[in-house]
Amino acid sequence: MKLLSASLLLLGATSVSASAAPADIARDHDSILKMQGEYTVDFAFDETVLLKPGYERAPAMRSGGNEVVIVVEDSPQRIVLQHLLVDAKSGHVTKHWRQDWVYEAPTRFEFSAEQTWRVRPIPAALNQGAWTQCVYEVSDAPRYCGTGLWRYDNDVATWTSDLSWRPLPRREYTKRSDYNALAVVNQHTLTPNGWTHEQFNTKVQRNADGSQVQIAREFGFNDYIKTNEVDFSPARNYWAATAPFWAQVRQRWDGFLGKAPGVHLKTKLDGMAMIIPLFEQAQAIQDGAALEPARIDAVFAQYVEAAN
Numbered sequence: 001m002k003l004l005s006a007s008l009l010l011l012g013a014t015s016v017s018a019s020a021a022p023a024d025i026a027r028d029h030d031s032i033l034k035m036q037g038e039y040t041v042d043f044a045f046d047e048t049v050l051l052k053p054g055y056e057r058a059p060a061m062r063s064g065g066n067e068v069v070i071v072v073e074d075s076p077q078r079i080v081l082q083h084l085l086v087d088a089k090s091g092h093v094t095k096h097w098r099q100d101w102v103y104e105a106p107t108r109f110e111f112s113a114e115q116t117w118r119v120r121p122i123p124a125a126l127n128q129g130a131w132t133q134c135v136y137e138v139s140d141a142p143r144y145c146g147t148g149l150w151r152y153d154n155d156v157a158t159w160t161s162d163l164s165w166r167p168l169p170r171r172e173y174t175k176r177s178d179y180n181a182l183a184v185v186n187q188h189t190l191t192p193n194g195w196t197h198e199q200f201n202t203k204v205q206r207n208a209d210g211s212q213v214q215i216a217r218e219f220g221f222n223d224y225i226k227t228n229e230v231d232f233s234p235a236r237n238y239w240a241a242t243a244p245f246w247a248q249v250r251q252r253w254d255g256f257l258g259k260a261p262g263v264h265l266k267t268k269l270d271g272m273a274m275i276i277p278l279f280e281q282a283q284a285i286q287d288g289a290a291l292e293p294a295r296i297d298a299v300f301a302q303y304v305e306a307a308n
Contacts, residue, residue, distance in 0.1 A: 025076065025103055028131060028150040031157040032079045032101050035188070035195050036069045038232050039224040045171070049217040051202075057216070061171055067096060067224070068232040070239055077103035082246075084235040091234040095246070095282070097143070098136040105132040108145035109257050111165040114180065115269070116307050117142045118262035126162055133161065133186070139275045140249050141265060142257060143167065146186050157190040173269045179203040179215045197222040241286040248293055249278060252300050262307035274303050 045061040066086045073080035083096040104127050109117040122132065126147050134145040146161025166182045167173070187198040199220030205213040256263035267273040277299050285291055 027152070028103070028159075029076060029079065031150055031159070031190060032081075032131070033071065033074065034157075034190055035081060035099075035224070036071050037194070038068045038227055038230065039066070039194055040227045040230065041065050041067045041225070042223045043220075044222075045199075045218055045220045047203075047216045047218045051214040051216055055215060063171075066227070066230045066232070068235045069224075070236070072098075072243070082239065084232075084239060086230065086232055086235045088230050091231070093235045093238040095138050095238075095242075095279070097138065098140060100134045100136070102132050102134075104128070104130065105147070107260075108132050108134060108147065109142050109262055111142075111144055111167050111181065112262075112307075114167075115265040115267065116262070117257070118307055119257060119260045122147055131159065133159070133188075135166075136253075137271060137275075139271060139278050140246065140253050141271055141274065142253070142263065144184065146184070159188045161186040168269065170270075179205045179213075181206050194224040194226045196224065238286060242282045245282050245285050245291050245296075248291070248296055252296060252304075256304065256306060264305050264307045266303045266305065274299055 041064055043061070043063045043065075047057045047060075050057055066088055068084050068086065070082045070084065071079070072082050079101045081099045081101075083098065085094040085096045086092070105122060107119050107121050109119050112118045130147050130149050132145055132147040135143045137143055144164060144166030146164050148159055148161040150157060150159045152158075161184075163183055163185050166184050168176065168180065168182065181204050183202040183204055185200040187200070189196050189198070197220075199218075199222075201218040201220060203215040203218060205215060207213070253263075265271070265274075278296070281292075281295055
């Protein structure tokens with residue numbers, strides 16, 4: 001489906017200097033790795049420009065948490081970072097989102113319709129010197145990808161994606177039915193205290209006939225602030241115990257997302273039909289059970305198929 005007009009990029013924070021230096025793979029690689037570590041995180045989302053007649057601005061959203069970012073894979077042109085949430089009081093661990101970074105990736109998956117992501121080649125003009133970031137759900141199901149350059153104007157490391165589609169975020173899909181997709185530009189910036197993730201979102205109702213209704217624009221700001229005041233050992237222990245299990249899960253997703261046509265999920269939007277059994281299997285392994293690949297296969301056989 002055709003993306004929104006590039007006029008949606010009239011967001012001053014996403015502009016970059018025309019004098020920016022050419023991509024430096026090693027420097028980019030080190031910038032991505034600097035997102036690993038232990039953080040307190042503030043999440044903020046505010047609707048800004050209202051675009052649909054009669055639409056009323058939704059309340060601002062604020063939340064936060066304690067999150068450790070662990071390096072799962074590291075090679076010169078590919079990095080995988082896993083996020084894990086920890087409740088400071090109870091020590092409860094929740095496997096959170098994952099981000100994969102690939103230099104000049106040949107393809108990426110794109111959210112095309114409800115519960116469907118199609119694998120498509122990345123245009124050469126967009127891909128030259130660029131890194132593609134793909135983001136995954138807690139079950140390692142696909143969410144969205146973006147492609148862009150790292151820039152170092154004034155010695156500030158910032159990566160800005162192109163405009164791409166993503167499904168409704170978890171914070172919205174249980175509450176909203178007036179739109180079904182986000183058109184997004186993502187921006188990651190390294191700071192002296194950690195890093196930030198800015199999201200320039202447009203909420204869109206995409207219709208079966210190809211028409212689109214823009215509802216509102218939204219600015220998201222996620223602030224990752226380094227901390228040494230939270231005990232993240234429960235998260236590190238969880239990952240040490242369950243990493244082989246999640247590697248098997250990623251391998252199965254890669255079978256659908258590594259080549260065309262892509263993947264379709266036979267679950268509701270919340271994805272809980274897959275999340276619950278996979279989380280239960282991971283917990284059992286942490287408690288001492290053996291890894292059983294056939295149980296992973298059973299979940300995928302029930303809920304995952306190639307895109308039509």
